[in-house]
Amino acid sequence: MADITEVSKQKSGTFSDRQKDIIQKFAALGSLFVLIGVFSATSSAFFTIDNGMTVALQVTSIAFLGIGATCVIITGGIDLSVGSVLALSGVVAALAVKDFGTPVWLGMICGILTGSACGYINGILVTQMKLPPFIATLGMMLIARGVALQITGARAVSGLGESFGELGNGSLFRVVTIGDDGFPTIVFPGIPYPVILMIAIAIAVSYMLNRSVLGRHIYAVGSNADAARLSGVNVARIVSFTYVLSGTLAGLTGCVLMSRLVTAQPNEGVMYELDAIASAVIGGTSLIGGVGTISGTAIGAFVIGILRNGLNMNGVSAFTQQIIIGLVILVTVWIDQLRNRR
């Protein structure tokens, strides 16, 4: 009897977590639509298929990294190394192709595995050597960047051949007709491969988090690591997995980015880790752990991508863009806090 009054008190006094979750998601989604509306009104070139694909393509790197960041943050960790790891991975892929003459696909796999290896080391630092994730991945951030600069002599790796650019620049369902005058007309620009990869990975990771035992354990570890351990969850393995996933996705991001440029830049990806964390946070992931969704992070990534794209089209300077994105992060998280407090 006392139990019931207590429960009903809590229930009527506040929203349930599920309701809060939905509100949070629609708040982010709502602001996304507002942004699209505003930019469509201010720039006629904004709401077009071409620009849509451009935005989607630009968003892919934030989204890849954001998906990894979400998993890490759900366990209560953080991964600051992804920006550097993606540079190292891209450089490794390019050097494998250029200096060792491996086929492009094999070079790319080398690059992605480099990312996984960095993530694996992060996992060991956090779970075995018990370093705080912030410190462990800060170290990895410096080391990976240093190695990338070292092995390239701080120079861009170019002359990789057209096939190296296929992953980043190719697209599916591209429809081109040759007109009477002999010039090609692009009927549909096609869906870039990175966008397809992004959708596939987002769905796969989301499925993993929601439907699999592994995903359940990731949330449980983030919610209460002690309780999870005493329930038989292999906490170290779960935490390590999230860092490996984050590193692997950083590796993939590196390969995609370098492929788009058909040049490997050891200086690529500086501060990308912050975009990744920002997209997760805008999407409702809690830095305390235990809370976060891939759909939220995808929305967060698009909020950042569309803001950049739309502000560019409206001729807003890069400096002002930073200010605005900074404000967006603060306001979204503040609204989230207000909701959680009530």
Added chain:
Amino acid sequence: MENRPAELGQTMHGAAMLPGRAASASNTQPLLRLDNISKDFPGVKALANVHFDLRRGEVHAVCGENGAGKSTLMKIVSGVYQPSAGTITYKGEERHFSSTRESEAAGIAIIHQELNLVPHLTVAENIYLAREPRRGFLGGSFLVDRKKLRADAKRCLDRLGVDINPDRPVRGLSVAQCQMVEIAKALSLDAEVLIMDEPTSSLTEQETRLLFKVIRDLKASGVGIVYISHRLDEMSEIVDRVTVLRDGRYIATDDFVATSIDAIVSKMVGRSLEEKFPERTSVPSDEVIFSAQGLSRAGVFRDISFTLRRGEILGFAGLMGAGRTEVARAIFGADPLDTGTVTLHGHTLTITSPRDAITAGIAYLSEDRKAQGLAVKMPVDVNMTLANMEAVSNRFGLIDFAKHARATKEYIDLLNIRTPSIKQPVRLLSGGNQQKIIIGKWLFRKSKILFFDEPTRGIDVGAKLAIYRIMDELAANGIGVVLISSELPEILGMTDRVAVFHQGRITGVLETAKTDQEEIMRYASGYARSAG
């Protein structure tokens, strides 16, 4: 520097005045008086027309089950909440406290169950946190007067008669010592009303006795104390009057000597509770289902051996820190074990992690439910199945949600867990229901032996009985039950045999039916010893 003598004088004056106040207090005018207090939260009435009054120099207990409104009432007194209706009269004046700062300034201090100290600061710094004595420097006064801070803190601690070095960091102190620091802090505020929420819930017998002595001293100096506790048995030592709340309503206020614990309990639950412990239905057999031989862990426990028979409930009694929890945790693989063997159903086990123990069929229910037992933000179903995800997933590691929900519902029904849905986050459930979810988790794992560590701590009377019944049923069904408890009545009421711990060793294994509190205490304090 100038203000130092003045403040010092004031403190001395205040301390000296206290007995005087007590003497001049007339019995007709209470120190604190609440009339018709109501508090509405959106959609629910947490308190309805509650009365309460506190005299100088008395200990007034507030009793009620979880959710009865005790905490809400105290939060209103201390200014955390504002009442929706009703009046607060303090020292003859009607007052409104809009923050704890205001109530503290008026002389009302509250000591929460979860102590609020800063671990890295010293005892003295904690006592005067945010009220540090200043001294002048470069025309301002932004420097802490460390000498005065130390001296003032020492005076507060001395007045309590406790020996705590004011320069020690709080981090290394025991819970009891932290509590004394909190009380010293209240004294430093010249508190005339002291509210204590579950002060003894994590103290040993000895520490409790010291606390009671301090409370009696405070009482004698005219401080009015509001005492909130689940442990009714110890109230007779200090409590003068008792007010009972139930479901946010005022039930009664009685002189403690004019009532009985049974009467208080029946007012709390709204019916007469004829029994505190259920009739034991399980019958111990001779078949040993679990045995531990020579378990040791350097510096923690030594040479621990015991057996558990089918149908039996074995108690672990002893003072806090005697090694009971540590032994259970080591058997469970949560802490390392140096030597010793553990045998379950005739198989000798090698356990290096909780995973091993769980696979073998051992379960440990932590004394700290929220920190170690539950993922409190997550819903009921997630917690219920966490230890046995294999049973609700396919071979690809994908969860079968239909099975998942079925399993959760089965144990909700079996254990009579009250929750609006299987998706309710467990932090919104009562302590009793949370404990049942943990039990459900281990039953779903088909555990063969369960170590219950303080399973009824912070759980209200009605729910306790339900937990005891479950323990009895488990034993009757051949599941091993070990009950670790600091409450001797619980040990005596529920177990068949009791292993008594003293400083990391078992000093005796007693037949519960043939022993009593005094004998167990003799073994627990190391005065008596027998071959286990």
